[in-house]
Amino acid sequence: MDYTEEQIQRYSRHFLLQDVGVEGQEKISNGKVLIVGAGGLGAPAALYLAAAGVGTIGIIDGDVVDYSNLQRQVIHFTADVNKPKVISAKEKINQLNPDVNVVTYQELLTSYNALDIIKDYDFLIDGTDNFPVKFLINDACVLAGKPFSHGGILRFDGQTMTYVPGSACYRCVFVSPPPPNAVPTCSQAGVLGAIAGMLGTIQAAEALKYLTGVGELLTNRLLIFDAKKMTFRTVNVKHNPNCPVDGDHPTVTQLVDYEQAACELKKH
Amino acid sequence: MATYRLDITKEHCPMTFVKTKIELSKLKTGDTLEVLLTEGEPLENVPRSATEQGFKVLSVTETEVKGIHRVIIEK
Numbered sequence: 001m002d003y004t005e006e007q008i009q010r011y012s013r014h015f016l017l018q019d020v021g022v023e024g025q026e027k028i029s030n031g032k033v034l035i036v037g038a039g040g041l042g043a044p045a046a047l048y049l050a051a052a053g054v055g056t057i058g059i060i061d062g063d064v065v066d067y068s069n070l071q072r073q074v075i076h077f078t079a080d081v082n083k084p085k086v087i088s089a090k091e092k093i094n095q096l097n098p099d100v101n102v103v104t105y106q107e108l109l110t111s112y113n114a115l116d117i118i119k120d121y122d123f124l125i126d127g128t129d130n131f132p133v134k135f136l137i138n139d140a141c142v143l144a145g146k147p148f149s150h151g152g153i154l155r156f157d158g159q160t161m162t163y164v165p166g167s168a169c170y171r172c173v174f175v176s177p178p179p180p181n182a183v184p185t186c187s188q189a190g191v192l193g194a195i196a197g198m199l200g201t202i203q204a205a206e207a208l209k210y211l212t213g214v215g216e217l218l219t220n221r222l223l224i225f226d227a228k229k230m231t232f233r234t235v236n237v238k239h240n241p242n243c244p245v246d247g248d249h250p251t252v253t254q255l256v257d258y259e260q261a262a263c264e265l266k267k268h
Numbered sequence: 269m270a271t272y273r274l275d276i277t278k279e280h281c282p283m284t285f286v287k288t289k290i291e292l293s294k295l296k297t298g299d300t301l302e303v304l305l306t307e308g309e310p311l312e313n314v315p316r317s318a319t320e321q322g323f324k325v326l327s328v329t330e331t332e333v334k335g336i337h338r339v340i341i342e343k
Contacts, residue, residue, distance in 0.1 A: 003290065012286040018321045022293035 001026050007099070011053055024212040025053065029099070031211035034058040034121040036109055036137055038085040040196030041151045041203060042127030043075035048204035050093040050100050054211070057093060058121060060105035061085040072193030109133055111255035114140040123210050124148035125203045131177035132258035138163070138170035139255055142246045147210055149203040149218075156192050156227040158199040160218065161237070162206045167219035171252070172240035180259045195227045270295075275304045276314075277336055284310045285317045288341070292323060295343040300326065303339045311337050 003011070014020045014028070031054045035042045038061040049057055065073075065080040065088050073085075080088040086104035093102050105117060109128075118124060118140055126137045126148060134150065141148045147164040163169050202223070209215050221234045245252040274291045276284045284305060291301055305314055315325045318341050326340040 008286060008290060009283070012282060015286045015289050016282055016317075021321075022290055 001029065007053075010097070010099075014052070019214045020212055024214065027212050028053050028208060029055045031123070031207075032056040032058070032121045033123050033125065033207050033211075034060065034118060035125045035127055036060050036133065037127035037129065038073070038075065038089040039063075039069065039127055039129060040072040040153060040191065040193070041200035042125065043073040043089070044197045044200035045125050045127060045204040045207070046075055046089055046093060047096065048201055049207060050097045052204075052208055053097060053099050054207070055099075056101045056103060056121075058103040058105065058117070059086045059089050060107065060109050060117065061089075062106060062108045072191065072196040074197065109136060109140075111136060111257045114255055115144055118144055118146055121146065123207045125200075125207060126150045127200060127203070134170065135177050135258060136255060139245050139252055142169050142171075143253075143255070147217075149206045151199050151203050153191055153195050153199050154189055156195060157225065158195050158202075158227070159222060159224045160199055160202055160206075161222045162210075162218040164210075164217060164219055166239070168237045168239045169243060169246055171245045172243040172247075173222060173237045175240075175244060177258050192227060195225075198225070198227065269298045269300065271300045271302060273302045273304070276310065277304055277306050279310070281309050281313060285314050288314055288318065289321075292318075292341065292343055297343055299343050301341045301343070303341060304331065305337055305339060307335050307337060311339075315339050315341075 011025050014025045015022055033049055033054050035046050038059050046057060063085050065076045065083050065085055067081055069076055075092045076088045084106050086106050090102040090104050093100050114136060124141060124146055126134055128134055141163060145165045149162050150170050151160045206218055209217055220237055222237050223234050225232045241248045272295060276287050279287055288303055295301060305311055315328055319325055324342040326342055328337060328339050330337050
């Protein structure tokens with residue numbers, strides 16, 4: 001690939017890295033990442049992936065921008081209120097980096113459309129705020145053999161892990177969703193906006209590591225941080241032979257839509 | 269084994285090594301790149317960075333033009 005002078009400058013800090021270089025940047029440029037949810041996690045992830053020059057970024061979200069989003073969903077601006085989030089996000093990505101092809105899906109990810117949508121992507125970022133879709137993303141990725149980054153935030157806490165085929169999946173660790181309404185709603189629980197940036201940015205870094213093959217992914221480890229004390233720890237997790245979706249005797253063999261409380265945000 | 273040439277005398281850090289790396293990426297193993305650069309920061313950093321990143325710096329010599337140096341790097 002021949003780079004323009006503008007691209008050479010744009011990606012110069014990647015070219016300089018021994019582990020990325022010209023070859024790694026070409027892998028990033030050829031990469032296709034789907035971001036599920038253009039919210040607190042998806043916003044920083046989308047911005048960093050766009051800045052990095054990921055060739056195709058898909059964004060799926062059925063919501064419109066609300067004033068209550070602006071405290072943490074940094075890809076959306078005040079003037080975007082009432083605009084579909086995928087349109088708002090696409091506009092910012094295009095402004096940040098016109099090299100990126102943005103594909104928008106203004107809808108919810110469901111058991112009906114998930115496999116068809118994810119088949120075009122190399123890596124997924126779970127930027128959702130509710131358990132039913134987190135389990136749906138996990139099951140769809142396991143069934144389709146797609147790597148993804150799980151992420152969740154609440155109050156001052158965040159957690160994330162990366163799945164690649166063969167590693168521990170989200171269900172290996174958290175077997176099934178909690179009952180609907182067993183957890184506080186997001187408006188009751190609250191979240192410090194900046195931790196969305198912390199976690200979504202970790203997820204973007206995992207996507208870039210996957211695309212370039214650099215380093216060791218956050219597989220078979222759950223990273224948990226507490227921003228109040230600013231402590232980070234990783235808990236080793238392993239593939240669960242009794243896992244309902246990728247265990248020895250799977251019971252989840254097709255996608256299901258779990259019943260969902262209006263606005264679940266409680267993490268496990 | 270082919271030899272390629274690159275003039276980065278008008279570039280500044282870090283574009284000096286960025287341009288060098290991009291040119292090196294087009295070479296085959298064993299090919300050499302002749303880089304013209306200025307003394308000071310480029311002369312200090314480009315050969316060092318090339319060595320750190322696994323390339324072989326074969327020679328560093330001053331050209332007929334004062335302050336312009338020729339660095340030969342093998343991929």
